Every structure is written in structure tokens, then in C-alpha cells.
Amino acid sequence: MGAPADLKAYLAAQEKKTLLRFLTCGSVDDGKSTLIGRLLYDSKLLFEDHLAALEKDSKQHGTTGGDIDFALLVDGLEAEREQGITIDVAYRFFATDRRKFIVADTPGHEQYTRNMATGASNSELAVILVDARKGVLTQTRRHAYIVSLLGIHNVVLAVNKIDLTEFRQEVFDAIVADFSAFAKDLGFHSLVSIPISARFGDNVIAKSANMPWYDGPPLLQHLETVDVDTAVADKPFRMPVQWVNRPNLDFRGYSGTIVGGRIRVGEEIVIPKSGRTSRVARIVTMDGDLDAAQAGQAVTIVLSDEVDVSRGNVLSAVKDRAEVSDQFAAHLLWMAEEEMLPGRQYLLKLGTNLVPAQVTTLKHKVDVNNLHQHAAKTLHLNEIGYVNLSLSQRIAFDAYGENRDMGGFILIDRFTNATIGAGMVDFRLRRATNVHWQALDVNKEARAALKHQAPAVLWFTGLSGSGKSTIANLVERSLHARGRHTYILDGDNVRHGLNRDLGFTDADRVENIRRVAETAKLFVDAGLIVLVSFISPFRSERRMARELMGEREFIEVFVDTPLEVCMQRDPKGLYEKAKTGAIKNFTGIDSPYEPPERAEIVLKTVGSDPTSEAERVLSFLREQGYVA
Amino acid sequence: MREVAASFANPVMLYSIGKDSSVMLHLAMKAFYPSKPPFPLMHVDTTWKFREMIAFRDATAARLGLKLIVHVNEDGVRRGINPFDSGSVLHTQVMKTDALKQALDSHGFDAAFGGARRDEEKSRAKERIFSFRTATHAWDPKNQRPELWRVYNTRVNKGESIRVFPLSNWTELDIWQYIMSENIPIVPLYFARQRPMVERDGALIMVDDERMRLNPGEKPKQMMVRFRTLGCYPLTGAIESGADTLEAIVAEMLTARTSERQGRLIDSDEKASMEKKKKEGYF
Numbered sequence: 001m002g003a004p005a006d007l008k009a010y011l012a013a014q015e016k017k018t019l020l021r022f023l024t025c026g027s028v029d030d031g032k033s034t035l036i037g038r039l040l041y042d043s044k045l046l047f048e049d050h051l052a053a054l055e056k057d058s059k060q061h062g063t064t065g066g067d068i069d070f071a072l073l074v075d076g077l078e079a080e081r082e083q084g085i086t087i088d089v090a091y092r093f094f095a096t097d098r099r100k101f102i103v104a105d106t107p108g109h110e111q112y113t114r115n116m117a118t119g120a121s122n123s124e125l126a127v128i129l130v131d132a133r134k135g136v137l138t139q140t141r142r143h144a145y146i147v148s149l150l151g152i153h154n155v156v157l158a159v160n161k162i163d164l165t166e167f168r169q170e171v172f173d174a175i176v177a178d179f180s181a182f183a184k185d186l187g188f189h190s191l192v193s194i195p196i197s198a199r200f201g202d203n204v205i206a207k208s209a210n211m212p213w214y215d216g217p218p219l220l221q222h223l224e225t226v227d228v229d230t231a232v233a234d235k236p237f238r239m240p241v242q243w244v245n246r247p248n249l250d251f252r253g254y255s256g257t258i259v260g261g262r263i264r265v266g267e268e269i270v271i272p273k274s275g276r277t278s279r280v281a282r283i284v285t286m287d288g289d290l291d292a293a294q295a296g297q298a299v300t301i302v303l304s305d306e307v308d309v310s311r312g313n314v315l316s317a318v319k320d321r322a323e324v325s326d327q328f329a330a331h332l333l334w335m336a337e338e339e340m341l342p343g344r345q346y347l348l349k350l351g352t353n354l355v356p357a358q359v360t361t362l363k364h365k366v367d368v369n370n371l372h373q374h375a376a377k378t379l380h381l382n383e384i385g386y387v388n389l390s391l392s393q394r395i396a397f398d399a400y401g402e403n404r405d406m407g408g409f410i411l412i413d414r415f416t417n418a419t420i421g422a423g424m425v426d427f428r429l430r431r432a433t434n435v436h437w438q439a440l441d442v443n444k445e446a447r448a449a450l451k452h453q454a455p456a457v458l459w460f461t462g463l464s465g466s467g468k469s470t471i472a473n474l475v476e477r478s479l480h481a482r483g484r485h486t487y488i489l490d491g492d493n494v495r496h497g498l499n500r501d502l503g504f505t506d507a508d509r510v511e512n513i514r515r516v517a518e519t520a521k522l523f524v525d526a527g528l529i530v531l532v533s534f535i536s537p538f539r540s541e542r543r544m545a546r547e548l549m550g551e552r553e554f555i556e557v558f559v560d561t562p563l564e565v566c567m568q569r570d571p572k573g574l575y576e577k578a579k580t581g582a583i584k585n586f587t588g589i590d591s592p593y594e595p596p597e598r599a600e601i602v603l604k605t606v607g608s609d610p611t612s613e614a615e616r617v618l619s620f621l622r623e624q625g626y627v628a
Numbered sequence: 629m630r631e632v633a634a635s636f637a638n639p640v641m642l643y644s645i646g647k648d649s650s651v652m653l654h655l656a657m658k659a660f661y662p663s664k665p666p667f668p669l670m671h672v673d674t675t676w677k678f679r680e681m682i683a684f685r686d687a688t689a690a691r692l693g694l695k696l697i698v699h700v701n702e703d704g705v706r707r708g709i710n711p712f713d714s715g716s717v718l719h720t721q722v723m724k725t726d727a728l729k730q731a732l733d734s735h736g737f738d739a740a741f742g743g744a745r746r747d748e749e750k751s752r753a754k755e756r757i758f759s760f761r762t763a764t765h766a767w768d769p770k771n772q773r774p775e776l777w778r779v780y781n782t783r784v785n786k787g788e789s790i791r792v793f794p795l796s797n798w799t800e801l802d803i804w805q806y807i808m809s810e811n812i813p814i815v816p817l818y819f820a821r822q823r824p825m826v827e828r829d830g831a832l833i834m835v836d837d838e839r840m841r842l843n844p845g846e847k848p849k850q851m852m853v854r855f856r857t858l859g860c861y862p863l864t865g866a867i868e869s870g871a872d873t874l875e876a877i878v879a880e881m882l883t884a885r886t887s888e889r890q891g892r893l894i895d896s897d898e899k900a901s902m903e904k905k906k907k908e909g910y911f
Contacts, residue, residue: 118775256630257778
């Protein structure tokens, strides 16, 4: 048993220790795992049972001829033991008298770049290993670039296996010169180069007697003392709301972790998305209320006014408020086997927001070997591009360079739910800047209440000639006659005005629907019942329109008339022209129609008449309470 | 934890009664305060836990006013599975791994918190904080979702689930320091006391109830011992220790030369045994 007085002093010292999270990266066989094993071993953090197992394993699998093989300590999974490569990120913990460390051991194999980005995203420093015999490789450049892209400003270049070059200074100097030339544009604040031998321990914990020409610190000493303070507490206040805390009717708080700046009771905050402001009434924790809190703390904030705040909102400083937009430019690292397709809908998660999003433009991709930019149509696994993203709704964010938590996002596949991309919002976007959302007092509910109706969109979709416009027209006439406030957006009519600049390519069809959906949304906001009559052939765009609207505001009406019947009717003579090739990209002929899978209303026009079909739509509205 | 509560329909916290679970539960109480954590606790009971653990479990749930689900693999009980006749491998498979799958399936939980830490064991070092499991609860270490920043992908399809490890980045020392500074109640078995022990295969096993089978010539003797981890009593080794306060435990830990799982007989059964168990659905 230790003496309690010493223990108290020890614990106090423990609590004052800072934490450094760093990652190691390099090519296969550069000795990352060996280096980490060496750090754990030499900092006396190995337990006897682990050591005994290690000695046994070294004899069995080791590549060091009976000596302890430190790599076996870190390479945990059976498969990678057999292959001799690390296939995933492993996190290791150790501490010295000065600092605590979390090390992310990241893979060197080319196809696992995504794991390196994962390790880098939570690190403040990177140790990039180079094999002294091989020098700077493509992998080295790739890793240095990813490290820089993920905002790590402190880098150590560890030239390993220097023992195999007879500890020669000129080998070290040449590698450092080579790397520095590449890294000069990567924005590293500090780059320290150290010649080491992880296997024999030279310059890892203690200065090596084998390299009198090296006058810098050994690796561990540098890690213990390097200043990586990123000072997130000095940045503008940000707290993404994770959870609305309502234990009872008398308490409403917003729970989350502060990711930037500090806040005091009484200070004013803004919800950037709505533009509403309020003041902090209380900062609640289980250990009692606080007067102030800062970045890193998880708290529950009570506001002095009843403002509408939900998960996904960000409580923000008023002066340097977070930006709000549904479009931004970003760097994107692609992490899926399946290629990235501009225009395809993915889910984007940034902070506590999860919203549908698409890449509208791939501006260029980056060749990580020389940082050159190339034009490209798509991104493959492990490729990095600079893209414009369009989101289905506005969210609050900051540039990644300003705040990692407010500017780092992932893309999720809508069907497999896999994480397929990681992005960093770039701050060069201009459109969103200085266009804040103006808070308005008369809202949708107020406007709708005045009209005694629930605003909604009736979205008629179906082939040309299926009867969409005819039925929509009858429905509107009937609603109008009963004093309802309506508006009809018809495909042909809108193309004469708002969308006169658009043609019939897939890209133009997507934009056509986007504009109509946005327009419909404004009309819904005005409290109207909107009838949209558009072929709208693609599921993904109809889904985009649906997601623009609120709950219950989107009613998909599938006018299900078979192609043969439409061709027979051919009210505008279009099918005839399409068949002769006079019209290109005609839906049903040489452009596909994707029927809805779960339309709220399906109308079969064959064997029926438009009036009865219109009546079915009207009774749906009555039954569901949209109109009295 | 709040991410999970906000993103999943039916989360649950797996409560193993150990010190890590105690810390995890304490964090949950803090995370949702003044609300209660919006999910129940669930204990997968192998029926061979220490009696003091069960008493502590029930007292804790009552003290905090939380719903507690206790699940026992009745099928395993009927088959008479026990650590003596069945061996530790089969016992753990049936009463822990299978039982956990049953419990998650029967309640339809789509997210489960666990107290595992990355520093415990090699394959656990590579677990994600949000660890994705297929509909059959399997873990595929080559197909894990990357976790960047603090942005967690919480999307699952129907039938699939996620295991969440909020203590991933804690070390054993962190746990003890936190228990000390926050005054978190833990099972008294962690403190040294006179207990009836037998020595078997180099491990000190406590004779916790009359079901303990003694080998010929074995005689329980009173020893001053404590436990570093808790599991099924016939499979959990104690250490001789005089550490009867938190301070003494931390002091003892600082000079410890063996890892805490050393006392767990299940880890050394087969090489890479933990990884194997996890692929099969062990937590």
C-alpha cells in the first residue's frame, strides 16, 4: 500500500497532465508497429502477462530471429498477423511523467487510406515514418497530404531503420530535403525530422550514441514537449444540440458538447438557422449549475426565451455566428469501392445534422503524389476531390480550418448505410457568407390557419398523356369552388417561364424538378394547397422534393396509365414525333420512367373517367384532414 | 450516449455490474441530467455471478430509479450448462454470448451500450466506438465503418444493430481515478477482505456458494483478497491484496505488473480467443 500523501500528489500530477493524440503513418514495413511497441515497452507500460505472451509469439511468428518482435504487440488481429500488415486503426495508450498519449496506429497498405484519415481526424500530431533505405515514397506523400488535409499542423518525420544505413548523416539529410520540398505547401506549422531505429531504440526514448551528428531531441522527448494547443476554447462559441432535455413540463434544456469557444450565463446566443436570439439562463450539470463552460465540456443549456430549437440546431455566438447554407464547397475523400457519382443522393452527417445531399460539381481531383489538380467525372476509392455539395436543407457549419467539429462531415450510402466519404468544408465559399436567415414573425402555420386548411403539395407524376394535368385541373377547380386557396404548377406552363432555359437531358430534368419543388415549397409556406403536374420520371428527384417539404406536406399522386394507352391517346402528338426521332430523350421512349414505390394515391385511368379520379383525390384530402 | 438516444428507436445499456459498467452508468446519469437516461439497463445473468454482484445490481437500479431487465438463457439452464461440467468455453458461449443475442433479439434493441475499453485486450484495441453488427450479431473486423472526428454513422437497416462503447478510450487507471473523484459506488468485491478461497490452476477462486465443487483434498481457506475484474465466480481469479480503500487500490495498481484480464480464465483458453468470441457475437 502506498502512502496516501504521495498518492494524492501523484493523482494531482496525473490530472494536470495534458493529453496528446497522435498518429503514426508510413508505408508497409516502415516499422510503425515496431515503433509503438518500442514506446510501450520502453515507457514500462507492458504488464508481465502481456510480455510473456509477446516473448512466446516472437518465437513463433516473429521476424526478428528470437528477439522480441514489438510489432506483434500491436498487430492484434489474426488475419494481419498472418499477412504481416496492419489492416485497421489500432488505438494504444501510454503515459510518461509529463503527458498522456493516445496513439492511432494507421495502416500503410494503399487500399486502407480511409483508415488513416480516420486516425488523422482525431489527432493533433502525425509521426510519418520513412524507411531510411527507401526514402520518400508515393505512400509517404499521400500520407503527408492526408495529414495536411485533415488539419494536422504538427508533423514529425521519423527516418527509421537508420541502423541499416550505418547511421549515415547524408542518407538522413537527403530524405529530409526530399520531404521538405514536397511538404512546403502543406501548411505544417512545425516539421521536426528525427533519425531513429525503432528496433534497437536509437533516438526513440533516449539520445543515440550512434549518431553524434544529430543534435535534436529523441522522439519521445519531442512528443512530451511539443506545443499543439489548438485553442478551440478561444474560437467563437458553438454547441450543436444533440438532445432536447425535457424531464417534465417545467424544464426544457438543450444538451450537447461545446465544440468551440466558451459561454457564460446571461450571454446572448443565436440559432443561426432560424436567426432567433436568446440568452443563456442556466448551464446545468449533474454536479450543479455552472457560471461558465468552454469547449470540450458536455452541458445542458437552458435559454431565457421559448425559441424553437431541436436536434441539429447549433447554439452559436452572435457576432461570429456559424454560417448557414444548403450549399458549400468541400474537399472530399472517397472511401467506398463504388465510385462517387455527382447528382446521386447521399446522406450527409455534419455535427448532429443528418440530411440528404448530393455532389453537384466535381471541380477537380487531386493527384496526391504531386498535388496536381486534374479534371474528373467521378471519384474512386481513396481519391480526393474538391466538390460543390447541395443539401436538401440548410444547416449551420463552419469552415473545417476554423473548427473541425463544425466543418468535418461524412457521407452515408442511402441503401447500405455504409460510410462512403469524408469531407471537409472549405472556407472559400462566398455564397453563404453574410446571407443570414431573416427571422419572420408570421409563419406557415399562421398563414394556413387564416385559410382554414393544411398546406400541402399534391405531386402528380406519370407519363406524358397519362392524364395528370386533366385530373389536377379538376381537383383544383373543385377545391377553388369550395373556397380553398390553391395554385397549380404545370410542367408545360413552367417551362414557358421559370424553366425556359432548361432542356430535356437528365441533368436539366433534375434541375427542372428542383426549381419546381422549391417553388412549391414557397407556396406551401404561403399556406396554399399546391398541385404539381410534372412527368418527374426519376425516383430520386421525387424523393428530393418530398424531403424539402414538412411532415405530411407531400402527397405523391401516381397517375398510373400504361405506356400503350398514353401512346394511343397522344393528345399533343408527341409520341408520334418521339418515335420518328424528332424529339430526343422522351420519357417512355428513349428516357426511362421510374414508377413510385409508395405513392400516397395511385390513380388508374383506364376504364375510369377523370371526374371520378379527381373525386378520389378530393376524398383523400378530406379523410386525412387537409380540408374540412 | 446522447447521439444514440437521439438516433435509435430502442437502445439499451448492457450492465455487467463491474466497475466499468458503474462508470458508464454514472456517465449516462450525467449525460441526461436532469432527465433519467431514456433507456433500460440489461444484465445478462449466467446464474453464476457472485451473490454480492446481484445484490449490488438490484440496489443500484432501485437507487437510481431505472428499469432493469435481467435475462437468463433458460435453454442453457435446462441443458444444465455450468462452468464445471461444460467447461469455460461452452459455458461462456451459451450463458453469455448466446444469451446476449437472445436478449437483444427478443426485445428488438437496435443499439446496445457496453463498457469495453480499447486498452483491455488486443482485438478490442481496434473496436470502433460505434461497432456495427449484422442481423446475426456478427462482427467483421475488415468491414468496420470508419469513424472520423466525433461524427458517428448511426444508420442501420432493420434487424441490424450497433454496439456502442463510450469507454473505448479509457484506461484501467482512468477508471479508478474517475471512480475516486466522482465517488461512484462499486461492488464491494473490488475491496480486499477475508474471503473463503481455493487455489486452482494457479488462480484463486472464491467459494461463493454451495454449488462450488471442491476437488478431492481442496479445502477453502480464509484469505485477504480482492478482485480486479468480475465475472462468473468459478471462472474469476482473485489477487491477494490488502487494498481495502480506493486509495489503496489505485496505489496498488500503479505498481501492478500484470494486466487485469489475467484473472479471467476465458482469455487464455485459446489463442486469439477474444477475437474469435467477438466474431461470434460476444460483446
